[in-house]
Amino acid sequence: MSNLSAEKWSALWSNQTTTTLPSMFEENYDLNIADFWHEVLDGNHQSIIDLACGNGALAWLANDLFSQQERITKVTGIDTANIDPFKVLNKDRKKFPMLDFIGNTAIEKLPFNDDSIDLAISQYGLEYSNLQESIPEISRVLKSKAKVGFILHNNESFLLKGSTISLDRHLRVLREVKIHDLFFELDRLFGRSKDLEKIIAKPKIRKKMNAINAATLQIKDIMSDVKAGLEIERYSQSMFNAFSEESIRKRIDRKKAIHQAINHLQSYIDRIVDLKTAALSPAELGVLVNLIEKEGFTISENHPIAYKEHKNLGTAFVAHR
Ligand SMILES: C[S@@+](CC[C@H](N)C(=O)[O-])C[C@H]1O[C@@H](n2cnc3c(N)ncnc32)[C@H](O)[C@@H]1O
Known part of the structure; x- marks a missing residue:
């Protein structure tokens, strides 16, 4: 049910x-x-x-x-x-x-x-x-x-067994890596500036970007043996996109994009939990x-x-x- x-x-x-x-x-x-x-x-x-x-x-x-x-x-x-x-x-x-x-x-x-x-x-x-x-x-x-x-x-x-492994990995990413928290901090450090060169030159921002890159590698490692990596890719990629040069120029709502990425991943997790129930x-x-x-x-x-x-x-x- x-x-x-x-x-x-x-x-x-x-x-x-x-x-x-x-x-x-x-x-x-x-x-x-x-x-x-x-x-x-x-x-x-x-x-x-x-x-x-x-x-x-x-x-x-x-x-x-x-x-x-x-x-x-x-x-x-x-x-x-x-x-x-x-x-x-x-x-x-x-x-x-x-x-x-x-x-x-x-x-x-x-x-x-x-x-x-x-x-x-x-x-x-x-x-x-x-x-x-x-x-x-x-x-x-x-x-x-x-x-x-x-x-x-x-x-x-196979679907249940595969989904159970995938679910565990996605939950680990959400609990342990929390790449979205790093993006929230990056958003705060970016502030309202549109000058990408100036932004990137700031040491605090470079440090945060390095942390994000390290988190991405950690995610790849956790997901390495999971075939259905699609959802996690969407989750990470949409946050990277929110910080692209074009997004910054267009002043897109980065916080909203991060929240959307979290919600998207959570929906996937909810669906797998539901599949296990059904x-x-x-x-x-x-x-x-x-x-x-x-x-x-x-x-x-x-x-x-x-x-x-x-x-x-x-x-x-x-x-x-
Ligand atoms: C895994 S999907 C399968 C959909 C479709 N049969 C397919 O093969 O693509 C399960 C579907 O069950 C529907 N559902 C859940 N409980 C239901 C209920 N009590 N009566 C009718 N549909 C229900 C959901 O809305 C969802 O669309």
Whole structure:
């Protein structure tokens, strides 16, 4: 279950990204993950829901497949965040008449009639909901003969293991290196002067800049074995940018830029903490199995799904009734 506010997710989905993992899935879920979805989507479905859709990765994938196959299937993505994938991803909604997105909507309270949906799908979404409430609610809107397909974060997956290491490193950077504090001091020493040569000549400023360079090396060292160094790079780089010659000339609000960099990194940290909360343990997967079976479904798939060199990128789960 998720503890991250809808506002925070909304902020994330206002960025032009299809998934939360753009470094792994540049365009959308692909390779065997896409194959899994193509199999789940196979069948005579009239209406499909993508639960906790974010910017609609799965909904787009489904809609692309149905367009290629010239199948007429309505796909609706829902999410608690205030999403608008058409606008954010620059897609003309008129060209996607069978695709719809509904924001500010929880899986626990779906805006669909009883017995109205053929297939419910979700990747890295269902586990963010309260399963005790969401499973009966999904069952309510699904037709008596229906299917569900999910890929769920589990706490043994590569993503969880990698994110846990990354989280520890980012927290260390924030706690130990505190490069932003050095930038705040540098900002104070710069004052309102615009004359870069004069500023740089000051020994106090040189000392502070040397300290910042040393802190940068320390950060690189801490992050050396973490692949997802992207967030820390953004955090440091945006502060360096705030002190560039151009920024000084333009008198940009350096304090604000430093605060933004801290907030950005904190949001990333919050998301990883949330991911760890949402990821299902074996016991929680057992609870999901019981809840689904209680709604009359028979489970046909419940296993880790691989991706490239990783053996476990989540749990693939399919059930029918
Ligand atoms: C990791 S993102 C996944 C988004 C998308 N399925 C994807 O694969 O890119 C998790 C999403 O769950 C949404 N979410 C969290 N709790 C929810 C709930 N109870 N009902 C609906 N959406 C929820 C969040 O707003 C967020 O967009």
